Amino acid sequence: MPDSIKISIRVPDNLGLTKEQITALKKTVSVEIVASTAPLAGRTQQQIVTQMVEVRPTGG
């Protein structure tokens, strides 16, 4: 499982934020990958077919 992503956001220069402000913002504006699955990886043909009967994304 991936660790929480590192926020390497390119902060627009003209925002004029200090390092401290950026650090504080990153704590509250965070996007962390919690789970990442590949619905088709490793599946047998039958699994793929039957799974694709419904096209909605499922499972986290």
Place this chain on the structure above:
Amino acid sequence: MPESRVCLISPPTATDLEDRELAEIEAVRRIAEHAPIGILTLAAVLEERGIVPRIINLNTLYYEYLRGVETGIDFCAFVARKLESEPFDVFGFGTICSTYPLTIRIAREVKRAHPEAAIVLGGPQASAVDVQTLRAFGFLDFIVRGEAEKTFPLLLSALAGDGRLDLIPGITFRRRGEIVRNPDAPVILDLDELPMPAFHLYPEMKNCRSAPLEIGRGCPFGCAFCSTNGFFRRRFRLKSPQRVIEQMRSIRQVYGIERFSLIHDMFTVDRKRVVAFCEAALACEEQFQWGCSARTDCVDEELIALMARAGCRSVFFGVETGSGRLQRVIGKNVDLPEATRMIRCADSHHIASSASLITGFPEETVEDLRETAGFVVDCLRFDYVEPQLHLLAPLAGSSIHSQYRDRLLLDDIFSDMSYQGWRQDPADGALIASHPEVFPNFYAVPTPWLDRRHVKELRDFVLHGLARFRWLLVALAQHGGGILQVFEEWKAWRLDILKKGFASGAESSLYYSRIEFRRDFLQFVVSHCLATMGGAFPAVSALVAYEASLDAPDAPVAPEPSGCAPAGGLQSLDGAPILVKGLHVVELDCDYKEIIRRLREKESLDGVPARPVVIAIRETAGKRLETVQLGDLAAHILRLCDGRRTVAEIGDLLSRRGEDTAGVPPEKACIFGLELLRQEGLIAT
């Protein structure tokens, strides 16, 4: 060698799918487009001898058949009609167990249309049941057993009058009504001698996104369920790294393909040679991606890391059973804790691993099954691992088949090794019923300790459950006494409340494949399981809410944005950001990130903090589904991105609502947050 007109026909793999709509699904088409590597290698060998064979890909013909307007004609007759006017002297069919009945029916039609031509079968299934096949089907002329690259050209020469059939090693044939089985041909020791497969004879190659490439042959292990020992005779061989890299490079140059399935039953037997291949791959200028098969006791952490660096993106691990006792019974002898460590290691390198397990062994007890099902569930805790659970098929040539060949059972419960569709073709069914010695893989061995119908349904339940609600299944198994217990309670509940049972194995598969199962199961969890979850109730409730939200008719799936996110960032305060297409946003009452963390570590879900969180589900460019949890401010900003509000208006709203912006002016915090969401691919402007 006298020239023959030769047609080589690949074994079909997509013909189980009688439903055109399903067959057209992208993922199935990917399987169907796999280049038939065995046939193409043989074709290249013939080309070296001045014979250019015609290649018939039955998958391609099958799609043509499905899309065609001809009615009242079955696929076999369709193929025969396609070949009717072709003046071939020899038709050579590749065979695999799952479509062997169909291949034989097609061969019969071809023989009817070309009574003078020789019909030759080769490949793993025909090799394993050569005598039985010729005895059962008088229209077949020859079987080439084992590796065909040396034998088949000799056979063609003999058919053209140059050579004696009884002197060709590795063939089985009919002479004056008797079946003659010549001694085995030797295996090909130096695989570098073999030419590049004749991909140029395979027109579909230009559309393929990956290419199979044989890296070696022969697995030295002797597992009881496996049938390839006879074919490759347990003689482990590898092509040289230079040869494989040279072929990968050539394919890349001609077809632009950079992803390869390196075909070998067990690539990692010889560590030094795997290292040599990886080092060669790292040393070459091009970057290739590849997948392979391995045993968990033939890799280690260091080797997996090297393989990942060298471009390995997928590994097929045959674990076979989660029972240590059965590991010994079936001769696999994998150490299960070590298997888990290696699977975890591959996961940590983002190598997509298939962990393949089998149930339905004759010696398997309920406790063994419980351990296997538990192993499947434990695999679900790793994002890059996809467990497979197969029903045992007594493959011809396996020691299990030899042991039980007189006690095989035929019912409507087929192993997915043998049949991957939903309804067995009646014509195939009739052949199978008449010739158990030719088609044993469609039969079952006795399982005195297990109810096969129950096991079949468990398999459907687990496989479709993990595809539809992966983490909920893990949580229920962890807090509900194991996945077997959950399944048994679910089955009882369904019979009691929904009055649903199954008349056949096919009916079970169909039910579990449909959304109806998902809805019924969530109802079961809510009405039956949640009350028993104790301290894990909030966490499991959140997992149910997550799943239910995906089914809600008003599920907040974002519409198609009017424009694309600019590469350079937010363009102006007048832009109106919107959720990217397909983004699914869910609000939960429990810390989802903490739930998943605990499930990964097998920690109790008791006492997971109850607090509102917002998560979003998105599909990545690599076709993975990512679930992300948003920080409070990111969630607030995301909610305001409706495609109408401008950046300036969102900043203004944040300011007026008094959102916590960590002491940063709201409009600046807003731009910061929007830029983060944009860079993370959640919004577009």
